[in-house]
Amino acid sequence: MGAALALAQALGVNALIAAELLPEIEAVMVRKLNEQMEGRSTGVTPI
Numbered sequence: 001m002g003a004a005l006a007l008a009q010a011l012g013v014n015a016l017i018a019a020e021l022l023p024e025i026e027a028v029m030v031r032k033l034n035e036q037m038e039g040r041s042t043g044v045t046p047i
Contacts, residue, residue: 005019
């Protein structure tokens with residue numbers, strides 16, 4: 001969370017707004033990552 005807030009600050013995004021939006025952004029990132037991992041047939045179990 002600290003790195004994400006630092007990035008938001010560097011981009012000029014209000015820290016309170018960033019903290020409010022980060023959980024939703026993280027959820028989308030996790031869903032997309034899971035979709036990519038399911039699409040691969042490498043035989044490696046996703047973490």
